[in-house]
Amino acid sequence: MSAQSQTTTPVFPASGIGQRLFRKLTALFWGVLFCQFAATAVLVVGWTYRLAQQRVFRRWAQTAASPAACQPWPRWFMADADQGGRFGALRANLRSGFATLINVWTVTLPGCGLLYLGWSSGWNVSFNRLYADIGQGPLTMLLGALLLIAALIYLPLAQMHQAAAGDWREFYRAGVVLRLIRQRPFANLAIALLYGLASLPLLLLTVLPGFLPQIVPQLDGLAPAEAAGFLQLYYLAAGLPLFLLFLLPRLAAARIYAGAVPAALRQGRIAAGELPERPRQFLAELGLLPAAPPAPRPAPALWRQGAYTAAGSFAASGLFLATAAVWSGFVFEIVVAQFFNYREAIGWLNHPLVQLPWLRFVPDLPAGF
Amino acid sequence: MLTPTGGRVDRAADEKGGGISPMSAGNLPVSRRGFLLSAAASGLVAAGGVPRPVAAAPAYSGPNVIVVRFGGGVRRRETIDPTGSRSPFLLHEFIPQGTLFPCLEISQRPGLNTSHGEGTLNIVTGHYDSYEDVDGRFLGARFEPNFPTLFEYLRKAYAVAPHETLMINGEDRPDEEFYNFSNSADYGAAYRCSTLSLYRYYRHRLERKLAAGGLSEAEIAAARRQLEKWESGDRRLADGAQESPAIARFWDDWQMRYVDGASEDVRGDRLLTEIAVRALRHLRPRLLMVNYQDCDFVHWGNAAHYTRGIAVMDQGLRDLAAAVEADEFYRGNTLFAVVPDCGRDDNPMMAVPYQHHFNSRSAREIFALLVGPGIARGRVVDRSADQTDIAPTVAALMGFAASESEGAILREAFV
Numbered sequence: 001m002s003a004q005s006q007t008t009t010p011v012f013p014a015s016g017i018g019q020r021l022f023r024k025l026t027a028l029f030w031g032v033l034f035c036q037f038a039a040t041a042v043l044v045v046g047w048t049y050r051l052a053q054q055r056v057f058r059r060w061a062q063t064a065a066s067p068a069a070c071q072p073w074p075r076w077f078m079a080d081a082d083q084g085g086r087f088g089a090l091r092a093n094l095r096s097g098f099a100t101l102i103n104v105w106t107v108t109l110p111g112c113g114l115l116y117l118g119w120s121s122g123w124n125v126s127f128n129r130l131y132a133d134i135g136q137g138p139l140t141m142l143l144g145a146l147l148l149i150a151a152l153i154y155l156p157l158a159q160m161h162q163a164a165a166g167d168w169r170e171f172y173r174a175g176v177v178l179r180l181i182r183q184r185p186f187a188n189l190a191i192a193l194l195y196g197l198a199s200l201p202l203l204l205l206t207v208l209p210g211f212l213p214q215i216v217p218q219l220d221g222l223a224p225a226e227a228a229g230f231l232q233l234y235y236l237a238a239g240l241p242l243f244l245l246f247l248l249p250r251l252a253a254a255r256i257y258a259g260a261v262p263a264a265l266r267q268g269r270i271a272a273g274e275l276p277e278r279p280r281q282f283l284a285e286l287g288l289l290p291a292a293p294p295a296p297r298p299a300p301a302l303w304r305q306g307a308y309t310a311a312g313s314f315a316a317s318g319l320f321l322a323t324a325a326v327w328s329g330f331v332f333e334i335v336v337a338q339f340f341n342y343r344e345a346i347g348w349l350n351h352p353l354v355q356l357p358w359l360r361f362v363p364d365l366p367a368g369f
Numbered sequence: 370m371l372t373p374t375g376g377r378v379d380r381a382a383d384e385k386g387g388g389i390s391p392m393s394a395g396n397l398p399v400s401r402r403g404f405l406l407s408a409a410a411s412g413l414v415a416a417g418g419v420p421r422p423v424a425a426a427p428a429y430s431g432p433n434v435i436v437v438r439f440g441g442g443v444r445r446r447e448t449i450d451p452t453g454s455r456s457p458f459l460l461h462e463f464i465p466q467g468t469l470f471p472c473l474e475i476s477q478r479p480g481l482n483t484s485h486g487e488g489t490l491n492i493v494t495g496h497y498d499s500y501e502d503v504d505g506r507f508l509g510a511r512f513e514p515n516f517p518t519l520f521e522y523l524r525k526a527y528a529v530a531p532h533e534t535l536m537i538n539g540e541d542r543p544d545e546e547f548y549n550f551s552n553s554a555d556y557g558a559a560y561r562c563s564t565l566s567l568y569r570y571y572r573h574r575l576e577r578k579l580a581a582g583g584l585s586e587a588e589i590a591a592a593r594r595q596l597e598k599w600e601s602g603d604r605r606l607a608d609g610a611q612e613s614p615a616i617a618r619f620w621d622d623w624q625m626r627y628v629d630g631a632s633e634d635v636r637g638d639r640l641l642t643e644i645a646v647r648a649l650r651h652l653r654p655r656l657l658m659v660n661y662q663d664c665d666f667v668h669w670g671n672a673a674h675y676t677r678g679i680a681v682m683d684q685g686l687r688d689l690a691a692a693v694e695a696d697e698f699y700r701g702n703t704l705f706a707v708v709p710d711c712g713r714d715d716n717p718m719m720a721v722p723y724q725h726h727f728n729s730r731s732a733r734e735i736f737a738l739l740v741g742p743g744i745a746r747g748r749v750v751d752r753s754a755d756q757t758d759i760a761p762t763v764a765a766l767m768g769f770a771a772s773e774s775e776g777a778i779l780r781e782a783f784v
Binding site: 224 | 453636670677678714719720721722724728729
């Protein structure tokens with residue numbers, strides 16, 4: 001996957017309100033539809049990160065008071081403002097989607113896999129009373145949870161960094177990403193909270209089928225084929241909140257990233273040369289790149305240095321722990337969802353808010369289940 | 370009209386044969402705890418309960434009864450349904466020997482939960498009730514029944530020793546230690562049954578170790594801490610009722626048979642079967658309840674735990690039936706009552722359709738099988754019946770009245 005390099009400022013053609021509204025509604029339509037199937041949910045991922053890239057650049061343009069025109073949402077299929085050729089947008093969505101998913105699963109699958117393994121083996125140990133191995137399940141799940149939490153802390157800004165660059169390799173620039181995370185500790189906590197809150201409606205949508213026959217008597221006693229038909233409609237309707245909830249934290253992350261990068265440049269936390277080519281050029285054209293490294297401030301007295309460092313470390317540690325705690329709650333929700341409506345391996349390996357935005361799960365049960 | 374015990378005459382229950390339906394224990398003038406304490410203070414509470422005048426209760430000469438709780442939570446489909454049964458012995462060999470009630474149900478009433486503890490108490494008391502953990506512990510199931518259990522009825526009606534009424538509990542449900550006697554002022558601790566479980570065995574073994582001596586100070590302290598921890602979770606033991614000599618001998622024999630550690634090889638519901646079979650041989654219970662449970666592991670998502678659990682129970686039932694048939698004391702004189710504590714969900718919208726989220730239609734659908742002398746063979750009574758019917762039916766077969774139950778006697782099963 002090669003970097004997409006451009007030497008000119010991205011063009012955002014102007015369009016009327018009606019056109020923009022129509023475009024947004026059609027984007028919503030396709031987003032909801034594509035969230036129904038795993039194969040097409042890849043397009044949702046790609047499209048979302050192209051939108052996130054657009055938001056980052058727009059934010060920078062606004063910061064620089066640049067007379068940037070309103071930007072329509074990316075297209076799903078045809079040629080786009082920055083993706084030419086027939087079905088240029090479709091190809092771009094696919095490329096971006098696959099690249100993003102490969103990256104996110106690279107960092108989350110170890111944790112997710114250990115959660116699955118720990119749960120499965122742990123309950124097998126309990127059922128068979130192999131109590132010499134009783135710690136195996138919980139410890140495996142704990143390790144999985146820690147790995148997943150670490151990945152979740154890293155993910156939002158890493159994905160924005162990748163999106164802004166249009167290059168999958170930028171996802172792994174851990175040095176830059178971690179400095180950006182430290183640049184905005186409160187914002188990272190806010191992102192974690194947003195993911196946590198956004199996952200609650202999805203948790204409800206996931207577990208609700210387990211209770212529907214009790215809530216709606218007409219759904220009690222359905223044959224598997226009838227239940228499957230109902231679930232198709234159920235998950236179609238669930239596609240709208242799923243798509244919107246998938247978008248929401250990513251747009252928030254884009255905003256945070258867009259603010260963090262210029263601030264980090266000004267403060268010297270990151271150098272212009274560390275940025276990928278595309279955002280670096282764009283920032284340069286907007287005049288947001290510092291001309292020279294900031295002048296070093298006179299070092300405060302040693303006692304002050306120590307106090308600032310200790311206080312800063314304490315505050316940073318506190319925020320880090322708070323962020324980790326929020327993500328722990330997010331991981332716990334996965335366990336809760338699996339308890340109430342066990343979705344086998346897919347329930348552990350794919351979270352619709354983090355990985356593939358795909359909630360549909362129609363059991364394949366025989367007639368006499 | 371108030372009865373001498375403070376209960377009101379419940380005409381509907383009376384017509385059903387359930388007799389008086391007293392008010393709950395909370396309205397009685399003396400609380401259960403107060404009764405126990407005053408009885409203990411007057412020295413009346415001893416191992417096995419209040420001494421009964423020898424001439425007051427006749428010796429028991431009726432049939433023995435084994436109640437098998439085919440649970441925790443099974444569907445009819447995997448048990449009595451020929452198209453999906455995972456219990457071949459039950460379906461093909463045991464049902465033809467007795468009378469099956471395939472439409473037994475748990476009543477749908479406000480406040481009733483279709484769960485394991487509640488179902489067990491429905492069976493043994495013949496009365497529905499709402500239960501809460503005694504200490505209000507979240508997800509706790511330490512329920513104290515407000516109505517007498519079958520064990521209490523039997524022991525009050527007849528001179529039956531505590532070790533002749535047994536409840537065998539699984540190792541994962543220590544809360545079920547609370548089900549062996551009720552709050553009822555006329556019954557209660559004096560007529561309690563004995564409980565056998567792995568937990569009880571560990572207590573016995575630890576007490577024996579302490580008594581034998583030879584432990585270091587640290588080991589003694591650790592053992593005492595463990596015993597205190599167990600006692601604090603079970604106020605019945607704290608009330609002074611210790612294990613009877615017969616039970617102590619039973620555990621001593623168990624320890625000799627298995628030697629420390631070897632009993633780890635027999636666990637889960639297989640352990641319950643083993644304990645039950647040995648109890649039949651050594652303790653000669655007249656009323657025995659075996660509380661199977663392992664199929665409930667399907668709560669955690671593995672469907673095989675459900676079907677495997679049912680298969681283990683089925684094998685346990687076969688072993689119990691074989692033990693009865695092989696023992697002259699029990700052969701031809703023992704009744705079986707096989708009944709689940711509750712059903713399970715029946716939800717095709719879930720990959721594991723037999724989860725258990727309480728109070729669904731399918732969770733209320735169970736069955737009952739009666740096998741033994743005086744019971745019709747190969748009969749299927751295809752009418753709706755109630756889980757609370759088990760207690761008065763067993764009582765009638767044993768020759769006493771479950772006077773405070775609300776269920777009806779399942780007379781269609783009688784020859």
